[in-house]
Amino acid sequence: MITTSPWSAGEALAYAHAGGPRPYDEIGSRLRSAAPHTGAVPLRTITDLRRERDVRTRGRLPARLQGLLDNADRLAHRPIDLPTVSGRMGWEVRGEVIHLTVHPDGQPPQVWSFPLTAPPTLLRDQAEDDDVPAGANQTHRIELAGVRWLPLPTLAATGRLLRMQDWREQLVGEVHPGRLYLFVSHRWLTPDEPDPDGTQACVLAWHLLSAVCEAVRVAHLRGLRRPRRRSTILGVPIGMAGTELAEAIIVNVLRPLLDDDALSVLYTEVGALDALTVDQGLAAALADPGLSRLRDIAGSSQLLRAVLDRIMLWYDYACLPQRPHADADEVRAFEQGLRELRAYQLIGRTVVMLDDVDAHLASAWCTLEALVADAQHTGLHLLPGGPVPAEAAEESARFLRDALADRPHLVWRALLDTEVFGLQDRVACMARLGLTATRPGDLPLVYQHLLTLGAPQGVHVDDAEVLTGVFPLPVAGPDVVVPVDTAWTARPVPPGGAGLDATAALRLTGGPGPDLAYGAPWQRWGTGAHAVIVAACEAEAVLVATWVRAHAADLAAALGGPVGSLSWLASDIAPVGHLPGGALRTAAIEADQWVLLTSTARLRHCAATAAVVTAVTAAGLPLRHVALDRGGGNVTVLPPGDPGDKRVRRVPADRVRHADIPGGIFRAGLIPLAYAVSGADR
Amino acid sequence: MSAPDPTERWQRAYAQAQQSAAAADHADSAALLREVLTEMSWSDTVPGGLAAQVRGLAGVAALHLGDYAGAVAHTEQALRLCETVGDAAGAAVYTANLELARLAEGAGRGDPASLRTIDVRRRIGQAQDLSDSGRYAASNGVLRGLLTDAAPETVRHLAKVYGLLGLNLYRLGQLEAARNHTEAALAQCRRTGDADGVRIYTANLAAIG
Numbered sequence: 068m069i070t071t072s073p074w075s076a077g078e079a080l081a082y083a084h085a086g087g088p089r090p091y092d093e094i095g096s097r098l099r100s101a102a103p104h105t106g107a108v109p110l111r112t113i114t115d116l117r118r119e120r121d122v123r124t125r126g127r128l129p130a131r132l133q134g135l136l137d138n139a140d141r142l143a144h145r146p147i148d149l150p151t152v153s154g155r156m157g158w159e160v161r162g163e164v165i166h167l168t169v170h171p172d173g174q175p176p177q178v179w180s181f182p183l184t185a186p187p188t189l190l191r192d193q194a195e196d197d198d199v200p201a202g203a204n205q206t207h208r209i210e211l212a213g214v215r216w217l218p219l220p221t222l223a224a225t226g227r228l229l230r231m232q233d234w235r236e237q238l239v240g241e242v243h244p245g246r247l248y249l250f251v252s253h254r255w256l257t258p259d260e261p262d263p264d265g266t267q268a269c270v271l272a273w274h275l276l277s278a279v280c281e282a283v284r285v286a287h288l289r290g291l292r293r294p295r296r297r298s299t300i301l302g303v304p305i306g307m308a309g310t311e312l313a314e315a316i317i318v319n320v321l322r323p324l325l326d327d328d329a330l331s332v333l334y335t336e337v338g339a340l341d342a343l344t345v346d347q348g349l350a351a352a353l354a355d356p357g358l359s360r361l362r363d364i365a366g367s368s369q370l371l372r373a374v375l376d377r378i379m380l381w382y383d384y385a386c387l388p389q390r391p392h393a394d395a396d397e398v399r400a401f402e403q404g405l406r407e408l409r410a411y412q413l414i415g416r417t418v419v420m421l422d423d424v425d426a427h428l429a430s431a432w433c434t435l436e437a438l439v440a441d442a443q444h445t446g447l448h449l450l451p452g453g454p455v456p457a458e459a460a461e462e463s464a465r466f467l468r469d470a471l472a473d474r475p476h477l478v479w480r481a482l483l484d485t486e487v488f489g490l491q492d493r494v495a496c497m498a499r500l501g502l503t504a505t506r507p508g509d510l511p512l513v514y515q516h517l518l519t520l521g522a523p524q525g526v527h528v529d530d531a532e533v534l535t536g537v538f539p540l541p542v543a544g545p546d547v548v549v550p551v552d553t554a555w556t557a558r559p560v561p562p563g564g565a566g567l568d569a570t571a572a573l574r575l576t577g578g579p580g581p582d583l584a585y586g587a588p589w590q591r592w593g594t595g596a597h598a599v600i601v602a603a604c605e606a607e608a609v610l611v612a613t614w615v616r617a618h619a620a621d622l623a624a625a626l627g628g629p630v631g632s633l634s635w636l637a638s639d640i641a642p643v644g645h646l647p648g649g650a651l652r653t654a655a656i657e658a659d660q661w662v663l664l665t666s667t668a669r670l671r672h673c674a675a676t677a678a679v680v681t682a683v684t685a686a687g688l689p690l691r692h693v694a695l696d697r698g699g700g701n702v703t704v705l706p707p708g709d710p711g712d713k714r715v716r717r718v719p720a721d722r723v724r725h726a727d728i729p730g731g732i733f734r735a736g737l738i739p740l741a742y743a744v745s746g747a748d749r
Numbered sequence: 750m751s752a753p754d755p756t757e758r759w760q761r762a763y764a765q766a767q768q769s770a771a772a773a774d775h776a777d778s779a780a781l782l783r784e785v786l787t788e789m790s791w792s793d794t795v796p797g798g799l800a801a802q803v804r805g806l807a808g809v810a811a812l813h814l815g816d817y818a819g820a821v822a823h824t825e826q827a828l829r830l831c832e833t834v835g836d837a838a839g840a841a842v843y844t845a846n847l848e849l850a851r852l853a854e855g856a857g858r859g860d861p862a863s864l865r866t867i868d869v870r871r872r873i874g875q876a877q878d879l880s881d882s883g884r885y886a887a888s889n890g891v892l893r894g895l896l897t898d899a900a901p902e903t904v905r906h907l908a909k910v911y912g913l914l915g916l917n918l919y920r921l922g923q924l925e926a927a928r929n930h931t932e933a934a935l936a937q938c939r940r941t942g943d944a945d946g947v948r949i950y951t952a953n954l955a956a957i958g
Contacts, residue, residue, distance in 0.1 A: 126773030182881035
């Protein structure tokens, strides 16, 4: 029996979790500090990001010098196109510029730099259409009782954001095509008024005017109906393209509203606003309290006014009846609005007003809104929430985007600790996530919204993932098949056939927790297929395992036969939650039929999942995949493997050295461990 | 145990200073490098490459600490040492650093030429941004303004100004004017021995046809 590994995660986990329940972020940061092995893209907690930000801030040159340095790239000579050159070629995208480096034989390297807006023919030819998706309102009739939208010109006319009851008649209830709906996520700067001095209103209005000007310019230069293009080589938009917000305005407003002639006229008109919109309108906003200048501009052009008329905002203070409520109807409307926030957000895109990124990330509502936008891929536009220099705004935006990359994983584990294991109450859960609300009474509601988000759809893969649970080794005749490689084959995964809505397996209801008696990492209760669960963490694995036990009949119907045993494996990038197993062991499993239950993303990207699939299919055993994140068409027969596959070793059952490693192992150690289990050298 | 070889000790201290610089602790980096430089000044044999690296990093630390005169002095020496040992890549880096340090030092003194140079660079950067965002005519407006002002500091960047005018005119479909300006850029690069410029504007002329 193998009980130790140089890649053991035991000590790091013990250090990370030592001293009782800590904030989840702190546990993640401690784990990273103690981990002897981290990959290229390890977990990034807010604590780590703050440390990195401090280094960047200290390392920044004095402003004047930094300006000189920033200009240096712009002073280089620029080619029109890439001439025919022979030699090895590399590329790097820095900011908005692509640097192609050609290494001609026997000559020094040559750098050819192009703006992303005017790439060389070589890259233009390798690009595909990539418009931002149109809002749901463009193609669907949407009716949401009680929702009220604020037209941008109404905000301009008033000059500030009013309490909903003070401009109720000017708000719009219906959702129409040809409009862009924007959900504004922002902090409340005081308990009773979110924007006491009107700065948020001015910045928001001017930023949107700037985005409209940018959209008009991009549409005119690219062609109103021509889609944005994305380089298949670089993975970024190339050619004339605007910010995501400007592109959303093109798709949702300009195309339905204008023809080419009207666009030309508007292009000329907005050209006069270049100087005012160069910094996304921030300076103009700060110089225009009350928005009188913006009002004059909007009033001077019918076309511009028509575009602004079609930009609709949802800002809580301005669109939901505010306290004190006049009557029961207002209370009902307010409560209904809070319950349906996600629906409002999903109609359009989310604009985040970022004044203080640390406070933003501590705000329960702001975090929820960012996670909803992330989960539903509705786009997240960041704009400064107040008067901050451009570089500080960029730093805040970068910090928020980095923090949001792993935030869904931490939140999910906190919810699982609360709902699956009952380790803490909801208040403690929110506190350990570092989430607060201006009105503490809102926290239970935010918690309920977080529950409905379910498991994060994306996976974060890295060598620093911690593997725990049971690694199943299929038995094929006298041998046990051990995977010694985590590479995927290039074979395409066929589309799903039968359907089984398994999405509930990854959802928390807030009701009674699952029956933990069904949560063991290896269980046999009858004859039939063996189910392998590969989950993001142990708690998620327990949740899915209990779902499998509770839905045995549905599963049998979808698979055409019963499931008689299961094992689960957790591949956890953020092992900050409770680990009831906290060990990794191997088990030889005899079964004629295998079922893999995991998410679509994990099937594509997870190394541990790849190893399981390789072992089972190379053993010649039929394997079906049930995509846990899909409601239908989600049962797929995976292609059979190659019996001679070099990515596995067939080991006589009595020669296998099974592993049982307390604390599990970092993913970097999976292959060395597999070799040790197979009794062979690498 | 014998004391480590001085070169080995300097290399270790240099590596430590690099780490401090990466962690943005430039005061610590400068202190470590100062010690190394002091020891080097007593020694008869100092590896030229290492001395250049130490001077270069000391220049960077001085820049971050706002000691621009010190930055100029260190970087000048780093450049000279690179030239002595034939390190072209190092020389290119320290040439760029030195220009930056001199400008910062001059601007700090209120030197009019430095301030004008900074302004010229800023306006060229602005013209490049306008060109990158498809505002070719506006970009040309900024560049023509620079030529009209005829500040002596513009001469240093004349090839860039003509070259970008040529590129903008090409994008605007004014091929004859594009060709003329690109030829002017190419001629300027040949005069100043700017090999990158010669390569790029030769290619641009071929693209213009």
